Amino acid sequence: MTASLLGMYRPGTTVVHRLAVGPKLATLAAFAVAVTLLRGPWSALCFLAAAVAVALWARIGVRATARAMRPILFLATVFAGFQLWRVGWPLAVEVAGDLLSLVLLAVVVTATTPTDDVIDAITRACEPLRRFGVDPERVGLAIALMMRAVPDILDIASQTRDAAKARGLERDPRALLVPLALRTVARARATGDALAARGIVDD
Amino acid sequence: MAQIVLDGVTVTAPGDDETTILGETSLRLTERRIALIGGNGSGKSTLARLLNGLTAPATGSVRVDDLDTVRDGAAVRRRVGFVFTDPDSQLVMPTCAEDVALSLRRTRLPKAERRERAVEILGTYGLAHLADVSVHSLSGGQKQLLAVAGVLATDPDVIVADEPTTLLDLHNTRRIADLLFGLRQQVVLVTHDLELATRCDRALVIAGGVIAFDGDPAEAAASYRESVSR
Ligand SMILES: Nc1ncnc2c1ncn2[C@@H]1O[C@H](COP(=O)(O)OP(=O)(O)OP(=O)(O)O)[C@@H](O)[C@H]1O
Ligand SMILES: [Mg+2]
Numbered sequence A: 001m002t003a004s005l006l007g008m009y010r011p012g013t014t015v016v017h018r019l020a021v022g023p024k025l026a027t028l029a030a031f032a033v034a035v036t037l038l039r040g041p042w043s044a045l046c047f048l049a050a051a052v053a054v055a056l057w058a059r060i061g062v063r064a065t066a067r068a069m070r071p072i073l074f075l076a077t078v079f080a081g082f083q084l085w086r087v088g089w090p091l092a093v094e095v096a097g098d099l100l101s102l103v104l105l106a107v108v109v110t111a112t113t114p115t116d117d118v119i120d121a122i123t124r125a126c127e128p129l130r131r132f133g134v135d136p137e138r139v140g141l142a143i144a145l146m147m148r149a150v151p152d153i154l155d156i157a158s159q160t161r162d163a164a165k166a167r168g169l170e171r172d173p174r175a176l177l178v179p180l181a182l183r184t185v186a187r188a189r190a191t192g193d194a195l196a197a198r199g200i201v202d203d
Numbered sequence B: 001m002a003q004i005v006l007d008g009v010t011v012t013a014p015g016d017d018e019t020t021i022l023g024e025t026s027l028r029l030t031e032r033r034i035a036l037i038g039g040n041g042s043g044k045s046t047l048a049r050l051l052n053g054l055t056a057p058a059t060g061s062v063r064v065d066d067l068d069t070v071r072d073g074a075a076v077r078r079r080v081g082f083v084f085t086d087p088d089s090q091l092v093m094p095t096c097a098e099d100v101a102l103s104l105r106r107t108r109l110p111k112a113e114r115r116e117r118a119v120e121i122l123g124t125y126g127l128a129h130l131a132d133v134s135v136h137s138l139s140g141g142q143k144q145l146l147a148v149a150g151v152l153a154t155d156p157d158v159i160v161a162d163e164p165t166t167l168l169d170l171h172n173t174r175r176i177a178d179l180l181f182g183l184r185q186q187v188v189l190v191t192h193d194l195e196l197a198t199r200c201d202r203a204l205v206i207a208g209g210v211i212a213f214d215g216d217p218a219e220a221a222a223s224y225r226e227s228v229s230r
Helices: A021-037 A041-057 A062-086 A089-112 A115-125 A127-132 A136-166 A173-197 B044-050 B073-079 B096-107 B111-124 B140-152 B170-182 B217-229
Strands: B004-013 B016-029 B033-038 B059-064 B080-083 B158-162 B186-190 B202-207 B210-215
Touching: A021 A041, A021 A089, A021 A115, A041 A089, A062 A089, A115 A127, A115 A136, A115 B096, A115 B111, A127 A136, A136 A173, A173 B080, B004 B044, B016 B044, B016 B059, B016 B210, B033 B044, B033 B217, B044 B158, B044 B186, B044 B202, B073 B080, B080 B140, B096 B111, B096 B140, B111 B140, B140 B158, B140 B170, B170 B186, B202 B217, B210 B217
Parallel strands: B033 B186, B033 B202, B080 B158, B158 B186
Antiparallel strands: B004 B016, B004 B059, B202 B210
């Protein structure tokens, strides 16, 4: 089981938990902008240190967080390795640092905020868009579902990899990608059906 | 009990109206416990999904207490709850309490009360201690129990359950079955478990998209067994 922390709320009483949802999401957005705009390895390392500090402050659990970050850690290593080979170490550090700090802060936000509050905050923020035909409640729910889909897709990916391995096809990208795509779509449709059946996307 | 009426209903494959997957069917379902049995691909899920408008008929109409499942879809779905085989596709929120609270969103209760009510509902099904636990970490039986709790949270009049016990072990099958059979609601149960089917008041056997038998569950089970051994 891939128990990803993304989309997984863990109740707590730290300052990070008690911060209102709006400011929390706004901080995350500002952090994302800063990370993308500021270049160079040193700022990337500072961002990473800041994200780690907030994670520790929120006490979301070192082991669970490490487990949640593992797939991203793998991606960051691949990207950094590529940059190291093509360009040099400063860019490698920057790419890995930026990616890890962003994902880590997103993990902290989702782990310290009840999903219901996230839906409400997004719904409120999208309220002005109602006059352009956007249904704010729907946008909130869609974003919550995307968060919840991350661990699901990781689960499906690891099952697909096992199935391909069992058939000796682990080197054939088709044996991985085709079933992964089909099963992800099937899962999305089943979730859509379930939401309709529960009357959540009606009216 | 609710009045579920199918009137000259046919269902065709989506995107291909030449292929019929449910032949013309007219039914009046008013019994408290109704079983749908039949082989893989016979059309059980298709018939079940018609009952709350998840599938729309190509011809004819399906009405629940005089509400049309296509025209009054939202109202029908408030009345008819649906339990799927795989609870993973039904559970959409990260924790148990949040998932039940999601069902309560349409009740317009204030948020704090929603959560309180959700925990209360979990308690009814012996799941109160799992309120803040990740849905991912539950066992299959607990997941299905939670899925049923989420459906019952809004107090529908009818529960349609499409093979709710197929993925469960004997113990959990019994637990879910006892829960369903104990409900005040009308229950339409799709199952491969003939023992469960014979606990119902009426059973329909479906074969190749048509109703091959309709009546007493014991006779239905016998007719289904016979059709398989032929
Ligand atoms: N989306 C679809 N497109 C084409 N054919 C479909 C579609 N959905 C169902 N069918 C066909 O309709 C028939 C009935 O399907 P249905 O899912 O109702 O069967 P079932 O009795 O529930 O089977 P099972 O016991 O395997 O769940 C099957 O032959 C199936 O191939
Ligand atoms: Mg089926």
